[in-house]
Amino acid sequence: MATVKLWSDAEIAKVPRLAAVFDDIRATRKSDFINNFWRALANQPELLERTWAGVKQVMIAPGTLDPLTKELLYIAVSTINSCSYCIHSHTSAARAKGLTEEQHAEFLAVISMAAHTNSIANALQIPVDPEFLVS
Amino acid sequence: MATVKLWSDAEIAKVPRLAAVFDDIRATRKSDFINNFWRALANQPELLERTWAGVKQVMIAPGTLDPLTKELLYIAVSTINSCSYCIHSHTSAARAKGLTEEQHAEFLAVISMAAHTNSIANALQIPVDPEFLVS
Amino acid sequence: MATVKLWSDAEIAKVPRLAAVFDDIRATRKSDFINNFWRALANQPELLERTWAGVKQVMIAPGTLDPLTKELLYIAVSTINSCSYCIHSHTSAARAKGLTEEQHAEFLAVISMAAHTNSIANALQIPVDPEFLVS
Amino acid sequence: MATVKLWSDAEIAKVPRLAAVFDDIRATRKSDFINNFWRALANQPELLERTWAGVKQVMIAPGTLDPLTKELLYIAVSTINSCSYCIHSHTSAARAKGLTEEQHAEFLAVISMAAHTNSIANALQIPVDPEFLVS
Amino acid sequence: MATVKLWSDAEIAKVPRLAAVFDDIRATRKSDFINNFWRALANQPELLERTWAGVKQVMIAPGTLDPLTKELLYIAVSTINSCSYCIHSHTSAARAKGLTEEQHAEFLAVISMAAHTNSIANALQIPVDPEFLVS
Amino acid sequence: MATVKLWSDAEIAKVPRLAAVFDDIRATRKSDFINNFWRALANQPELLERTWAGVKQVMIAPGTLDPLTKELLYIAVSTINSCSYCIHSHTSAARAKGLTEEQHAEFLAVISMAAHTNSIANALQIPVDPEFLVS
Numbered sequence: 001m002a003t004v005k006l007w008s009d010a011e012i013a014k015v016p017r018l019a020a021v022f023d024d025i026r027a028t029r030k031s032d033f034i035n036n037f038w039r040a041l042a043n044q045p046e047l048l049e050r051t052w053a054g055v056k057q058v059m060i061a062p063g064t065l066d067p068l069t070k071e072l073l074y075i076a077v078s079t080i081n082s083c084s085y086c087i088h089s090h091t092s093a094a095r096a097k098g099l100t101e102e103q104h105a106e107f108l109a110v111i112s113m114a115a116h117t118n119s120i121a122n123a124l125q126i127p128v129d130p131e132f133l134v135s
Numbered sequence: 136m137a138t139v140k141l142w143s144d145a146e147i148a149k150v151p152r153l154a155a156v157f158d159d160i161r162a163t164r165k166s167d168f169i170n171n172f173w174r175a176l177a178n179q180p181e182l183l184e185r186t187w188a189g190v191k192q193v194m195i196a197p198g199t200l201d202p203l204t205k206e207l208l209y210i211a212v213s214t215i216n217s218c219s220y221c222i223h224s225h226t227s228a229a230r231a232k233g234l235t236e237e238q239h240a241e242f243l244a245v246i247s248m249a250a251h252t253n254s255i256a257n258a259l260q261i262p263v264d265p266e267f268l269v270s
Numbered sequence: 271m272a273t274v275k276l277w278s279d280a281e282i283a284k285v286p287r288l289a290a291v292f293d294d295i296r297a298t299r300k301s302d303f304i305n306n307f308w309r310a311l312a313n314q315p316e317l318l319e320r321t322w323a324g325v326k327q328v329m330i331a332p333g334t335l336d337p338l339t340k341e342l343l344y345i346a347v348s349t350i351n352s353c354s355y356c357i358h359s360h361t362s363a364a365r366a367k368g369l370t371e372e373q374h375a376e377f378l379a380v381i382s383m384a385a386h387t388n389s390i391a392n393a394l395q396i397p398v399d400p401e402f403l404v405s
Numbered sequence: 406m407a408t409v410k411l412w413s414d415a416e417i418a419k420v421p422r423l424a425a426v427f428d429d430i431r432a433t434r435k436s437d438f439i440n441n442f443w444r445a446l447a448n449q450p451e452l453l454e455r456t457w458a459g460v461k462q463v464m465i466a467p468g469t470l471d472p473l474t475k476e477l478l479y480i481a482v483s484t485i486n487s488c489s490y491c492i493h494s495h496t497s498a499a500r501a502k503g504l505t506e507e508q509h510a511e512f513l514a515v516i517s518m519a520a521h522t523n524s525i526a527n528a529l530q531i532p533v534d535p536e537f538l539v540s
Numbered sequence: 541m542a543t544v545k546l547w548s549d550a551e552i553a554k555v556p557r558l559a560a561v562f563d564d565i566r567a568t569r570k571s572d573f574i575n576n577f578w579r580a581l582a583n584q585p586e587l588l589e590r591t592w593a594g595v596k597q598v599m600i601a602p603g604t605l606d607p608l609t610k611e612l613l614y615i616a617v618s619t620i621n622s623c624s625y626c627i628h629s630h631t632s633a634a635r636a637k638g639l640t641e642e643q644h645a646e647f648l649a650v651i652s653m654a655a656h657t658n659s660i661a662n663a664l665q666i667p668v669d670p671e672f673l674v675s
Numbered sequence: 676m677a678t679v680k681l682w683s684d685a686e687i688a689k690v691p692r693l694a695a696v697f698d699d700i701r702a703t704r705k706s707d708f709i710n711n712f713w714r715a716l717a718n719q720p721e722l723l724e725r726t727w728a729g730v731k732q733v734m735i736a737p738g739t740l741d742p743l744t745k746e747l748l749y750i751a752v753s754t755i756n757s758c759s760y761c762i763h764s765h766t767s768a769a770r771a772k773g774l775t776e777e778q779h780a781e782f783l784a785v786i787s788m789a790a791h792t793n794s795i796a797n798a799l800q801i802p803v804d805p806e807f808l809v810s
Contacts, residue, residue: 002259002260002261002262002809003258003259003260003627003628003631003632003809004259004641004644004809005809006261006262033266035264035266035267036261036262036263036264037252037255037256037261040255040259040261041255043641043644043645044641044644044645044646044648044649046645046649046732047255047645047648047649047652050729050732051251051252051255051652054248054251054725055248055252057244057721057725058241058244058245058248059245059248063241064235064237064238064241065207065238065241065242065245069204069207070245072200072204072208073207073208073211073242073245073246073249074245074248074249075393076208076211076212076215077211077212077214077215077246077249077250077253077659078249078253079212079389079392079393080211080212080215080216080389080392080486081215081249081250081253081254081257081620081622082257082392082486082487082488082622083252083253083256083257083622084263084395085256085257085261085262085263086249086252086253086256087392087393087395087408088263088264088267088268088395088408089263089264089267091267091393091408092266092267092408100199101409101448101449102199103199103200104409104448104449105448105449105451105452106193106198106199106200106449107200107208107393108389108390108393108394108449108452109192109193109449109451109452110193110194110200110205110208110209111208111212111389111393112386112387112389112390112452112456113189113190113193113194113209113386114208114209114212114213114216114221114389115212115216115385115386115388115389116186116189116382116383116385116386117172117186117190117218117221117382118212118213118216118218118221118385119216119349119350119378119381119382119384119385119482120172120175120176120182120186120378120382121172121218121220121221122216122217122218122220122349122350122352122357123138123345123349123357123361123377123378123381124137124138124139124175124378125137125138125354125357125358126137126141126171126172126175126220127137127141127171127220128171128219128220128223128224129170129171129223129224131168131170131227132170132223132224132226132227133223134677134678134679134680137539138357138358138361138362138539139371139374139539140539178371178374178375179371179374179375179376179378179379181375181379181462182375182378182379182382185459185462186382189455192451192455210663212389214659214662214663215659215662215756216350216352217352217662217756217757217758218352219665222662222663222665222678223665223678226663226678227678236679236718236719239679239718239719240718240719240721240722241719242663243659243660243663243664243719243722244719244721244722246659246663247656247657247659247660247722247726248656249659250655250656250658250659251652251653251655251656252652253655254619254620254648254651254652254654254655254752255648255652257619257620257622257627258615258619258627258631258647258648258651259648260624260627260628269407269408269409269410272529272530272531272532272674273528273529273530273674273762273763273766273767274529274674274776274779275674276531276532303536305534305536305537306531306532306533306534307522307525307526307531310525310526310529310531311525313776313779313780314776314779314780314781314783314784316597316780316784317525317780317783317784317787320594320597321521321522321525321787324518324521324590325518325522327514327586327590328511328514328515328518329515329518333511334505334507334508334511335477335508335511335512335515339474339477340515342470342474342478343477343478343481343512343515343516343519344515344518344519346478346481346482346485347481347482347484347485347516347519347520347523347794348519348523349482350481350482350485350486351485351519351520351523351524351527351755351757352527352757353522353523353526353527353757354533355526355527355531355532355533356519356522356523356526358533358534358537358538359533359534359537360519361537362536362537370469372469373469373470376463376468376469376470377470377478379462379463380463380464380470380475380478380479381478381482383459383460383463383464383479384478384479384482384483384486384491384495385482385486386456386459387442387456387460387488387491388482388483388486388488388491389486390442390445390446390452390456391442391445391488391490391491392486392487392488392490393408394407394408394409394445395407395408396407396411396441396442396445396490397407397411397441397490398441398489398490398493398494399440399441399493399494401438401440401497402440402493402494402496402497403493404542404543404544404545480798484794484797484798485621485794485797487621487622487623487797489800492543492797492798492800493543493800496543496798497543506544506583506584509544509583509584510583510584510586510587511584512798513584513587513794513795513798513799514584514586514587516794516798517587517591517791517792517794517795518791519794520790520791520793520794521787521788521790521791522787523790524617524754524755524783524786524787524789524790525783525787527754527755527757527762528750528754528762528766528782528783528786529783530759530762530763542799542800542801542802543798543799543800544799546801546802573806575804575806575807576801576802576803576804577792577795577796577801580795580799580801581795587795591791591792591795594788594791595788595792597784598781598784598785598788599785599788603781604775604777604778604781605747605778605781605782605785609744609747610785612740612744612748613747613748613751613782613785613786613789614785614788614789616748616751616752616755617751617752617754617755617786617789617790617793618789618793619752620751620752620755620756621755621789621790621793621794621797622797623792623793623796623797624803625796625797625801625802625803626789626792626793626796628803628804628807628808629803629804629807631807632806632807640739642739643739643740646733646738646739646740647740647748649732649733650733650734650740650745650748650749651748651752653729653730653733653734653749654748654749654752654753654756654761655752655756656726656729657712657726657730657758657761658752658753658756658758658761659756660712660715660716660722660726661712661715661758661760661761662756662757662758662760663678664677664678664679664715665677665678666677666681666711666712666715666760667677667681667711667760668711668759668760668763668764669710669711669763669764671708671710671767672710672763672764672766672767673763
């Protein structure tokens with residue numbers, strides 16, 4: 001289905017630059033499982049390295065937003081961008097980080113309300129209230 | 136700029152069905168300010184009522200996600216849908232609910248990372264790993 | 271604001287290939303007014319000719335969908351694509367073709383309901399029921 | 406494939422709040438068939454109730470737009486939002502409401518023309534003509 | 541899976557108007573293979589003819605952009621529009637026109653960088669610098 | 676208009692971490708002008724550094740795609756994402772890299788053709804031909 005080759009562990013093992021990233025993914029996530037996204041990105045070492053460095057920094061390093069909130073934001077963006085792969089992988093990640101059915105349901109209520117009002121505000125081309133502008 | 140009339144307070148006051156919604160918005164938000172979105176929606180009473188009831192239920196009634204997280208999800212959806220009005224109004228709302236510059240920056244890091252990986256996963260049509268499927 | 275030059279009537283008059291299209295737009299629409307979209311497209315004669323031929327065929331020639339329905343479909347697509355120019359121009363066109371406030375309101379109710387359910391169906395990656403497939 | 410459980414009739418029957426909605430869907434549509442969208446939404450009773458009430462009000466209750474026009478608007482929005490599930494379900498619904506092959510073809514001609522001009526108007530950032538503004 | 545019938549060669553052969561387009565596709569591309577897109581469009585002769593004429597003019601006739609660049613632009617648009625069919629068909633076309641793995645990787649780096657900065661610029665509603673405006 | 680503060684040169688000068696990035700932007704581009712995008716990103720040093728490093732690597736470092744092709748891909752993505760700021764800034768950048776009116780026109784023809792066929796392929800949910808799959 002993919003438009004590029006998905007790299008197997010055996011193939012990764014032969015290319016030190018790629019193996020280094022895969023090793024770091026496994027060590028950072030404390031899991032042997034590496035999903036297809038990284039196996040597809042292995043076709044371009046530079047993009048693989050840069051993307052993994054970004055994900056590690058943004059999604060895994062501690063910050064001011066908690067990990068579950070970040071996953072929900074990820075799913076929200078992926079849903080509106082209609083990225084089936086990303087919706088699946090990050091819903092799975094959110095579950096692993098403790099997402100309850102109740103939170104998932106509330107998440108759906110929020111994003112569908114946003115999609116609803118977005119379409120109205122865009123269709124009506126409503127002017128921004130001066131009160132909302134940063135002076 | 137709007138493609139429909141924006142209703143003034145004086146005009147709203149003459150239509151009891153609309154006035155009832157505007158009164159409830161003011162009472163619920165404990166503020167006299169009513170933004171243009173509702174003034175534009177006043178052209179259709181049924182949609183105004185249904186949309187306000189939904190926003191009140193989803194964004195204001197207490198739930199399992201905290202109010203600031205909901206606002207961030209709203210901005211994420213509005214950003215990908217490119218709804219200028221909604222980005223402005225909900226960033227303003229998020230600030231009113233305590234959004235710090237640090238959280239805003241981290242929010243941007245997450246949504247831009249999602250947009251980055253969404254485009255790669257879509258361009259490569261990466262197949263969903265069986266591990267992500269709900270059996 | 272445009273990223274290209276908008277051609278004036280005087281400039282168009284000097285280029286027969288462009289003047290022919292502008293004449294046909296005026297004759298077909300029975301109006302002297304030519305909106306900025308065509309003045310911007312004048313930078314590329316081939317695309318101008320092809321786009322106008324398509325618009326004339328699809329939006330103006332009689333067919334099985336009535337002209338107002340076509341304009342509403344146009345606004346729906348333009349809203350989701352967040353094309354401010356197109357929303358303005360086709361809402362104006364819809365009004366010229368008799369769009370009532372009541373129809374506009376109902377239109378908004380439909381597209382915002384679709385946006386609402388689209389986000390849910392995408393977020394949940396709901397499998398298509400076999401009943402919906404064309405055998 | 407779904408990221409949540411799809412509820413069977415037997416499971417729905419055990420939860421009165423859900424059963425009430427499913428009964429109303431069947432009664433309103435005069436059909437025993439309930440599609441996966443509602444079976445997925447059953448995970449959140451409040452969102453299920455609110456969404457069904459909205460769909461019933463907007464898509465089924467009589468209004469100023471005819472039922473087939475509403476379905477075409479729904480498909481237009483779903484297409485641009487790239488919602489595979491919604492495109493399938495509402496194309497099926499449109500057929501049930503009498504959509505002919507000729508109308509479907511004309512619908513495609515309109516939405517593809519809109520997508521074509523949307524991309525040009527956005528790429529050129531064409532300024533809105535003053536003639537299109539609601540004074 | 542399609543929401544319309546896909547026409548077989550035997551069915552096309554019976555309709556001269558359709559057969560003429562299919563013959564021209566085969567002759568122009570110097571290949572017997574005709575992909576599902578055209579078999580689906582055969583349901584509407586006018587749209588089939590107009591779309592093929594456009595594709596032939598834009599993608600195949602010589603111009604100032606080279607054929608591979610055009611295919612990459614096509615994949616970029618299709619990726620952001622989340623059109624799975626188009627991503628597959630134009631990645632295949634790009635490969636046939638000589639796309640190397642290195643170019644594909646660089647293409648991914650560019651579009652994912654654009655998606656990244658798009659989300660930031662939209663979320664921040666950054667005002668356009670006067671330096672970028674065409675006077 | 677921005678939802679965050681745009682940093683002036685005087686403010687940047689007081690924060691060494693930010694000044695280092697701005698100095699590198701000026702040195703790399705051989706120009707004193709720094710556009711609003713970077714002035715807005717200055718609110719988050721980590722995201723500013725990571726984004727600039729990415730842009731420098733992807734858009735400026737020599738690769739297998741020429742600089743103008745990269746800019747056109749950037750505009751294509753920005754157009755479909757409806758990012759007004761990015762369309763303006765990268766059309767300006769493309770002009771600086773030699774974009775001719777003829778190439779711009781051909782670019783528009785390609786992206787509008789892609790948008791046209793994307794909407795049809797999505798609306799019809801056309802199944803991917805086996806010939807397009809990477810075995």
